[in-house]
Each structure stands twice: as C-alpha cells, then as structure tokens.
Amino acid sequence: MSTTSEPTTQHPEIDPLTPVLSADWGEKRSWTRAVYETGGGYDALRRGLREMTPEQVLTEVKESGLRGRGGAGFPTGMKWGFIPQENPNPKYLVVNADESEPGTCKDTPLMMASPHLLVEGVILASYAINAHHAFIYVRGEILHVVRRLQQAVAEAYEAGYLGRDILGTGYDLEVVVHAGAGAYICGEETALLDSLEGRRGQPRLRPPFPAVAGLYASPTVINNVESIASVPGIVRHGAEWFASMGTEKSKGYVLYSLSGHVREPGQFEAPLGITLRELIDMAGGIREGHELKFWTPGGSSTPILTAEHLDVPLDYEAVGAAGSMLGTRALQVFDETTSVVRAVLRWTEFYKHESCGKCTPCREGTWWLVQTLKRLEAGQGEEGDIEKLVDLCDNILGRSFCALGDGATSPITSAIEHFRGEFEAGMHTPAWELFPYRASSVFAPEVTPA
Amino acid sequence: MTQQQSRQVQTPPISEDVRAELVEIGTRYPQARSGLLPMLHLVQSVQGRVTAEGIEACAEVLGLSTAEVSGVATFYTMYKRRPVGDYHVGVCTNTLCAVMGGDEIFERLKDHLDVGNDETTEPVDGLKDITLEHVECNAACDYAPVVMVNWEFMDHQTPESAVQLVDDLRQGNEVRSTRGPRICTFRQAERVLAGFPDGLADEGPSAGIASLNGLQLAQLNGWGPPPGRVGTDADRAQAVADQDRAAAQATAEDGQEGAAATQASPAGTKHDDAPGTGDEAQ
Numbered sequence: 001m002s003t004t005s006e007p008t009t010q011h012p013e014i015d016p017l018t019p020v021l022s023a024d025w026g027e028k029r030s031w032t033r034a035v036y037e038t039g040g041g042y043d044a045l046r047r048g049l050r051e052m053t054p055e056q057v058l059t060e061v062k063e064s065g066l067r068g069r070g071g072a073g074f075p076t077g078m079k080w081g082f083i084p085q086e087n088p089n090p091k092y093l094v095v096n097a098d099e100s101e102p103g104t105c106k107d108t109p110l111m112m113a114s115p116h117l118l119v120e121g122v123i124l125a126s127y128a129i130n131a132h133h134a135f136i137y138v139r140g141e142i143l144h145v146v147r148r149l150q151q152a153v154a155e156a157y158e159a160g161y162l163g164r165d166i167l168g169t170g171y172d173l174e175v176v177v178h179a180g181a182g183a184y185i186c187g188e189e190t191a192l193l194d195s196l197e198g199r200r201g202q203p204r205l206r207p208p209f210p211a212v213a214g215l216y217a218s219p220t221v222i223n224n225v226e227s228i229a230s231v232p233g234i235v236r237h238g239a240e241w242f243a244s245m246g247t248e249k250s251k252g253y254v255l256y257s258l259s260g261h262v263r264e265p266g267q268f269e270a271p272l273g274i275t276l277r278e279l280i281d282m283a284g285g286i287r288e289g290h291e292l293k294f295w296t297p298g299g300s301s302t303p304i305l306t307a308e309h310l311d312v313p314l315d316y317e318a319v320g321a322a323g324s325m326l327g328t329r330a331l332q333v334f335d336e337t338t339s340v341v342r343a344v345l346r347w348t349e350f351y352k353h354e355s356c357g358k359c360t361p362c363r364e365g366t367w368w369l370v371q372t373l374k375r376l377e378a379g380q381g382e383e384g385d386i387e388k389l390v391d392l393c394d395n396i397l398g399r400s401f402c403a404l405g406d407g408a409t410s411p412i413t414s415a416i417e418h419f420r421g422e423f424e425a426g427m428h429t430p431a432w433e434l435f436p437y438r439a440s441s442v443f444a445p446e447v448t449p450a
Numbered sequence: 451m452t453q454q455q456s457r458q459v460q461t462p463p464i465s466e467d468v469r470a471e472l473v474e475i476g477t478r479y480p481q482a483r484s485g486l487l488p489m490l491h492l493v494q495s496v497q498g499r500v501t502a503e504g505i506e507a508c509a510e511v512l513g514l515s516t517a518e519v520s521g522v523a524t525f526y527t528m529y530k531r532r533p534v535g536d537y538h539v540g541v542c543t544n545t546l547c548a549v550m551g552g553d554e555i556f557e558r559l560k561d562h563l564d565v566g567n568d569e570t571t572e573p574v575d576g577l578k579d580i581t582l583e584h585v586e587c588n589a590a591c592d593y594a595p596v597v598m599v600n601w602e603f604m605d606h607q608t609p610e611s612a613v614q615l616v617d618d619l620r621q622g623n624e625v626r627s628t629r630g631p632r633i634c635t636f637r638q639a640e641r642v643l644a645g646f647p648d649g650l651a652d653e654g655p656s657a658g659i660a661s662l663n664g665l666q667l668a669q670l671n672g673w674g675p676p677p678g679r680v681g682t683d684a685d686r687a688q689a690v691a692d693q694d695r696a697a698a699q700a701t702a703e704d705g706q707e708g709a710a711a712t713q714a715s716p717a718g719t720k721h722d723d724a725p726g727t728g729d730e731a732q
C-alpha cells in the first residue's frame with residue numbers, strides 16, 4: 001500500500017485516506033436526519049449558531065484555508081468576506097450543485113448519501129454571511145439526488161434547523177431546492193444566477209461580481225457543494241484540525257473521483273496532495289494487462305496528463321506547475337487501447353453542444369474544431385489540420401466571454417502536445433483502425449474471445 | 451405523423467389545479483420568475499412535453515410574453531418539444547462512458563428499438579413507449595457505462611443488460627434503479643423536479659459500490675482524519691441521536707435491503723456481470 005511521504009505533503013503523520021465527507025456513506029439510511037445525527041451531525045450547527053457570531057464562523061473558515069472545490073480553488077472564507085454587509089439588500093447563498101463537468105462525479109454521491117451534511121453547511125454558511133435565503137441549484141438529471149435533498153430540507157425544517165428562530169437563536173433561514181433543466185453552462189456561476197432568475201443560462205459580464213450584485217442584483221455567495229459540505233467539519237473541529245491535512249497552500253480533505261480503466265473506480269477521500277500513482281494503487285491498479293496512457297486531473301476542461309505525471313501531488317499548486325489544473329479532481333483514466341483523437345473529439349462535441357452561443361470565438365470556434373477533429377478521427381485529415389486546430393484554440397483561449405470556451409481548448413492543445421503522432425496518423429488512418437474501439441470497453445473480454 | 455397525433459390524445463389540458471400549482475411554485479421564491487424552470491418541469495409532468503398551451507400558462511402566471519418563456523424553454527435540453535414516451539432512456543456517450551462501452555450500448559439500443567437519437571418507439575398496443583437519446587456526462591463516471599431511465603441511474607450497463615432493460619420497460623415490468631427507487635414514469639419524474647416530492651426518497655441504497663471503495667479501504671486499514679474535538683455539544687447530540695436512531699431502525703424497511711446489499715459487496719466485485727436490470731430488482 002502507498003504512503004504519503006512525498007516531499008510536498010506537509011503532515012506525513014496524516015493517514016493516506018481521511019473520510020470526513022464520505023464517512024457516513026456506508027451507513028444504512030445515511031440520508032436521514034436520525035442517522036446523520038448519530039455521527040455528530042448538526043453538532044456544528046449548535047456550536048456555530050449558539051456559541052459563535054457570524055464573524056467568528058467566517059474567521060474559522062478563513063483560517064482553515066478551505067478553497068473552493070468547484071474547480072477554481074478560490075479561498076472560501078475570503079469570498080464570504082467580500083459580501084458588503086453595509087449593502088441594504090438581502091444577502092443570498094447559492095449552492096452550485098450543477099455537477100456537469102465531464103468526469104466529475106463527487107457531489108452527486110455526496111448529496112445522495114449525506115444530504116444533511118450539505119444542509120448543515122448551508123445553514124452555517126448563510127449564518128456567516130447574514131443570508132436569510134439560500135438556494136441549492138441541482139442539475140435536473142439526477143432525480144434521486146433531488147428527492148434526497150428535498151427530504152433532507154423538509155426534515156431540517158421539522159427539526160427547527162430551518163425556518164424562523166433556528167434553535168431559538170433568533171436566526172431565520174429559508175432554503176429552496178431548485179432543479180435545473182440540462183445545461184452545462186449553468187454551472188458557470190453567473191449563468192447559474194441568470195438561470196435561477198428564470199432566464200436562459202448565459203454568463204454575465206463581470207464586474208460587477210456576484211458578491212456585490214448577484215441574485216436579484218443583491219450580494220450573493222456561490223459555492224460548490226463540496227465546499228459547503230466541508231464547513232460543518234471546520235466549525236465542529238476547528239480550523240487547525242482542517243489545516244492539519246493537505247499541503248502548504250492546499251488544505252484539508254477532498255473527494256478524488258477515479259473513473260475509467262482502473263480495476264475499482266470510485267470515490268477516495270484524501271488530504272490534498274495525494275498522487276495519482278497512490279490513488280490508482282488504491283483502486284486496484286490499471287485494469288489487467290494494460291497500462292496508463294493519459295488522464296485528466298480535474299475533468300475534461302483541465303489539460304490531459306500522462307504517465308510522466310503519476311507522481312505529481314494532486315494539489316492546486318503542483319498540478320498547475322505540471323501544466324494542468326486540479327479542477328474538480330475528476331481523474332478520468334485511459335489505458336493504451338484508447339484513441340486520444342476519439343476522446344478529444346467527443347469532448348469537443350460536448351463543448352460545441354453546450355456552448356451558450358453568446359460569443360463568437362466559442363460558438364463558431366467549437367463548430368470548426370469538431371469538423372476538423374471528425375476528419376482526423378476518420379483518417380481523412382487534411383494537410384495543415386493540426387496547425388488549424390492549434391490556431392483555432394489560440395483564437396478561443398482568452399478571447400471567449402467565459403471559461404467554457406477556454407476549457408474547450410484544454411483537451412485539444414494538451415493532446416496535441418503529448419500525442420501529436422496520433423493526430424498525424426489521422427491524415428491517413430481512421431482512429432478505430434489504430435485503436436479498435438471495442439478493446440477499450442469494459443465488456444470487451446466478454447464479447448471478443450481472447 | 452400519425453405517431454405524433456396518437457400521442458396528442460394523451461395530452462390533458464393545463465387545468466385550474468395545475469395553474470394553481472404553477473402559482474404555488476412562484477411563491478417559493480423572492481421573485482416568482484425564479485420558478486420558471488420548475489414550472490416548465492410541471493408542464494412536462496402533465497403533458498409529456500412543453501406545449502404551446504404550457505408556455506402560455508407559464509407566461510400568464512408570470513406576466514411574461516410567450517416569446518420570453520419560449521426563449522427559456524428552448525435553451526434547456528431537458529425540455530422537449532416532441533412528446534416523450536412513458537420512459538426516457540438516456541445513454542451516456544460522453545468520452546469516459548463512450549470509451550467504456552456507451553457507444554456500443556447506444557448503437558445496440560437504436561437498432562433494437564428501431565429509432566434514431568431523440569426519437570420515440572412506434573406505439574404498439576400493450577407496450578409502453580420509449581424515447582431514446584444519448585446524454586452528456588451524468589456525474590456517474592465511476593459507474594461507466596451508464597444509462598439513465600427518467601433520470602434515475604442504471605449503472606454498469608452492457609449492450610445485453612441495456613436491451614433487457616428496455617424490454618422490461620416496454621412490457622411494464624417493474625424495474626429498479628441500481629442506485630435509486632422503482633422506476634416511475636417520465637411524467638411522474640418531472641413532477642418531482644417541479645418540486646413536488648413523490649415519497650420515494652427512502653428507496654434505494656445510501657451509496658453504490660463504487661462510491662464506497664475509498665471508504666471501505668480506509669476502514670480496512672484503520673485510516674481516518676486526525677481526532678477532532680469532543681465537547682458537551684457532541685455528547686448531547688450523541689445522546690439525542692442514539693434515541694432517534696433506535697426509532698429510525700424500528701421503522702426502517704424499504705431501502706435497507708438495498709443499502710445492505712451494497713455494503714455486502716466486496717470491493718473486488720466484478721462490474722461486468724451486468725447488474726442493474728430486472729434481475730437485480732427481483
């Protein structure tokens with residue numbers, strides 16, 4: 001089994017896996033308030049609301065070093081601190097539960113198994129920013145998660161944890177579970193706000209930032225599910241406890257999601273800074289008889305990496321230094337049977353489909369990228385197609401209105417950098433001949449006798 | 451198309467009761483327009499798609515033009531212009547699932563049901579209708595390849611298990627989600643998304659097999675976070691929770707089997723034996 005002895009890990013005495021968010025997932029009926037409370041659930045709420053002022057909760061979160069788990073890694077306490085308390089408008093908390101970045105699959109099991117952990121975090125976060133209305137914007141395509149959230153919120157109202165005069169402290173909070181309707185762009189925080197106002201989900205110009213003019217043009221904090229669900233642990237056990245896990249600038253525990261060609265894909269909750277080598281080891285290794293070819297550290301919008309990067313500590317700094325981004329820690333693992341061109345084309349088709357159409361570089365650019373990649377997949381690439389891809393990406397990156405456009409270029413430019421030969425082969429040989437697609441599938445051994 | 455017309459018959463009007471529910475949705479929010487997405491889900495729960503009548507009703511309730519509502523409805527992929535069958539079957543063909551076998555599953559289902567993408571099976575007496583679509587990453591990549599039925603998870607599919615799944619659905623056999631409840635109809639599902647719970651939250655397991663892999667490994671090795679602080683609050687909460695738990699366990703029935711079965715599965719369980727269709731449900 002692996003160790004955590006790589007140099008950047010600050011606290012080598014910490015265990016390799018540290019289930020906090022996922023601690024209850026194995027319990028029967030873990031989604032109920034009763035079971036949640038057997039593990040100390042809502043203890044942080046009592047401590048926070050009865051023994052701490054909103055400023056103290058905010059300070060605790062600031063000092064913990066918690067950074068946003070939705071992709072960008074912005075310090076959560078600092079974000080809360082941007083809310084102008086002197087602004088006379090109501091303050092709002094919006095939880096981003098849109099989880100749609102390809103490869104990302106952590107918030108969904110969290111909300112399914114431990115919806116009360118999120119609800120408790122919502123109450124503490126709302127209290128800290130003086131909000132009396134919070135929304136959980138959950139993608140509509142995860143119906144059972146919607147059910148579990150609805151029920152958890154209802155149970156919290158019954159218990160007096162939501163509504164008027166919570167726990168007799170005089171603090172009031174209303175929480176609404178709001179189901180989206182299928183649009184990746186609504187995960188982008190300003191598009192999410194437009195969507196939550198009942199409009200097409202298109203990004204807004206910033207500034208003004210949501211902290212100043214967000215939902216209904218009022219001060220608004222938008223946080224990822226996992227960020228908010230990390231708050232009860234911090235309030236319950238303290239900033240120092242939280243910061244004792246992780247690396248120097250990347251503190252705490254996070255969910256790492258392994259998918260693809262590993263023997264046991266799944267969720268692994270560890271201190272920030274674990275490596276893919278360690279995680280693959282924990283997931284039983286790459287599937288029998290195969291080897292790692294490429295992987296995404298944090299979803300399809302983060303540049304792909306290769307076997308060369310197996311020992312990069314998976315924290316914000318080290319992954320950035322390796323030329324990618326930690327993103328959502330959506331570790332999609334592909335072995336040598338996989339065609340890079342096929343994978344990249346499919347992701348690009350996704351971005352083209354999900355482009356909101358507001359700006360030209362993204363709307364037109366993703367269309368051209370798909371056309372070019374399709375030719376290369378079919379072995380009908382034309383002279384100059386690779387340069388064309390790079391050129392198109394150049395024109396999208398940094399010139400798009402929001403980060404969806406930038407993200408669309410990540411898989412392409414990184415794949416060309418690491419696997420240019422495969423794109424060149426696309427001038428004459430179809431990808432499915434170079435990499436018979438069935439060989440990549442999980443049921444390949446069943447249907448193709450060895 | 452005659453197919454479309456025969457479905458028109460199953461389109462009940464937007465009644466006064468539905469209108470009242472549309473208004474009720476608006477009252478959940480500081481500004482009623484925020485309810486527009488759930489309102490459109492409610493329209494689909496009544497009519498199986500977003501109709502012109504449904505758009506008018508939402509517009510009327512919110513004091514918007516039909517063009518404004520229509521502009522919103524067309525932006526989101528879950529809202530359908532054409533009638534959806536009793537079951538919406540979505541095969542994930544985003545990269546991870548596609549590579550793991552989703553493409554093959556989608557091809558097999560198109561062939562088996564004789565439909566193209568976003569099309570509905572021809573109506574046959576005694577059989578339920580299925581609308582087939584390929585969908586984007588559904589946040590279940592660790593269960594690839596994944597199929598969604600009315601937005602419930604059907605994890606770890608194969609072409610064979612998927613064919614069995616749609617056959618069961620067409621024949622009206624009970625099907626259970628691998629990480630959720632008995633599958634309800636598309637319209638019932640849409641009602642939940644509109645914010646009207648259906649009481650099925652307690653069905654299904656706490657977590658699926660893959661979600662628990664890390665936790666089980668940690669438990670096996672005795673790994674965990676450093677000890678936290680314990681205080682009087684924690685003690686009190688513990689006492690209260692112990693009581694509640696005893697009560698919960700006395701009443702717990704449905705869903706327990708699911709959770710128990712999931713936990714009993716060793717981390718080494720092979721995923722290629724096509725769980726998740728009728729077999730596992732029985």
Ligand SMILES: Cc1cc2nc3c(=O)[nH]c(=O)nc-3n(C[C@H](O)[C@H](O)[C@H](O)COP(=O)(O)O)c2cc1C
Pocket residue numbers: 067068069070071072073074076096097098099100101184185186187188189190222223224225227228402403404
């Ligand atoms: C196209 C796009 C999609 C996004 N999708 C999500 C998402 O599904 N969930 C999420 O939490 N953040 C998503 N984000 C990031 C959010 O804009 C925002 O940074 C995040 O919700 C902030 O929360 P955090 O600080 O807690 O991470 C997305 C960003 C972009 C550009």
Ligand code: SF4
Pocket residue numbers: 185203354355356357358359360362363400401402403404405406
């Ligand atoms: S980059 Fe794409 S998604 Fe973002 S605003 Fe422009 S068109 Fe819309």
Ligand code: FES
Pocket residue numbers: 102103104542543544545546547548586587588589590591594596
């Ligand atoms: S790629 Fe299919 S669920 Fe993520």
